[in-house]
Amino acid sequence: MKKTLTANINGIVFHIDEDAYYKLSRYLERIKAHFRHEHGGEEIVAGIEGRIAEMFQERKKSHQQVVNIEDVREVITQLGEPAEMSDDGNESTGRRETSDYSSEDPAPKQLFRDPDNKYIGGVCSGLAAYFNIDPTWVRLLFVLLIFAAGSTILAYIILWIVIPKAITTADRLSMRGERINISNIEKSIREDLRDIKRNLEDLSKKA
Amino acid sequence: MKLENTKAQMRKGILEYCILSLLSQKEAYASEIIQALKNAKLLVVEGTVYPLLTRLKNDGLLTYRWEESTGGPPRKYYLVTALGQDFLKELHSTWTELVASIDKITTNAGNL
Known part of the structure; x- marks a missing residue:
């Protein structure tokens, strides 16, 4: 039935x-x-x-x-x-899409600390998401700068304090510059669930 | 480069010309246009036609009128405007030239 x-x-x-x-x-x-x-x-x-x-x-x-x-x-x-x-011959819009989830206009991006992808405070990964680059490069840059000038550590701490942490799903979407709509929220929740599942599996393997 | 990609790009460019050409012979609604293009193997996914029709209409090349249908909601019949007819003539001569040029290039590819 x-x-x-x-x-x-x-x-x-x-x-x-x-x-x-x-x-x-x-x-x-x-x-x-x-x-x-x-x-x-x-x-x-x-x-x-x-x-x-x-x-x-x-x-x-x-x-x-x-x-x-x-x-x-x-x-x-x-x-x-x-x-x-998509009507690719359209000059009036002229924008391309990479996937059907991203919208044509880049959504407004906001700087957040990324709690899902952090070593210390998530500052580097947050910056990386904002500038759309690999977080490894940002981390590498920070480490190099620490060698060049010790005050980089202070700068990191200030950034840690000043930049808000991405807590809600909406925060995480605007951190990555993705539009806050139903399909993106659904996608994000699915990713979270997958992570939880993976963690549980890891735990059960260890136990 | 993927062959499928190139093919899709080529088809998309030609679709506009084909739609205008079809509609200049006889007005039609979206599903009839889709059927004609499918019969000619020009269409991979049907959805392509809708943004194209809307764009041609917004550019003033096409217009439409509503017509009652039996046992369904009214249908939108598209027809070519005067501007569209001129545009189609231009496209037609461009196409004829292109075919001739490509023919020349591809058949004489060896004699540079």
Whole structure:
């Protein structure tokens, strides 16, 4: 037995399995995020939604009443991920995306100390995240500077005091310059869960 | 360099020309355009068409009208504007020139 939901897609009502519903709504969320800054973005999303409704209608005629996860998967393969749809010839936006999670405009970045990736206070890794470089280089630079001038240690301590620690998920996203939206928060939480799982596994191995 | 990448880039550039060309013969709604492009093996993912149509419309090359459909929501039928027709003529001559040049280069590649 499966729970079904009803979804209104482009004015047509569909019965849809719960898992299929979430997969589809995440897909639409990615599309919306991708085209948010494009001129006429809403129109693009509306067009795609219309197409999805059409495909589901076709499917309904041929087999069953309820849209399942297979149907959603097929629709996504046919329509493609937002990065594949991008109209690269567009000079007016002219920006490229590396993945469907990052938005077109760089999100405002904030300087934080990175508690997940620290040796002492997370100052170097925070700076590295801010300037988008490998933290090892920043650490190396600090160590070299300590040899050059002992006051670097004092500078580090001041930075430690002055720069806030990234505590919440939102802090960590703006530290990395990622937009605070549902899909990024979800991604970040997934990463956290993976870390916790890994730690637990390590612990159980030691025990 | 990945062959797939280059192919995708080529196809994307040509799509704009093809869409204008299709619509200049007969107005159509998005799914018909998709079907025609798919039949011609020009489309990898269908989603590509939507941003392209919106851009062509915003640039004033295309316009649309709503039309009722049987057993579904109204459809957006796209048609080429006068500006679009001129643009298409330009594209067509550019394309013909390009084909001729590429033909020349690729068939005479050995005789530099």
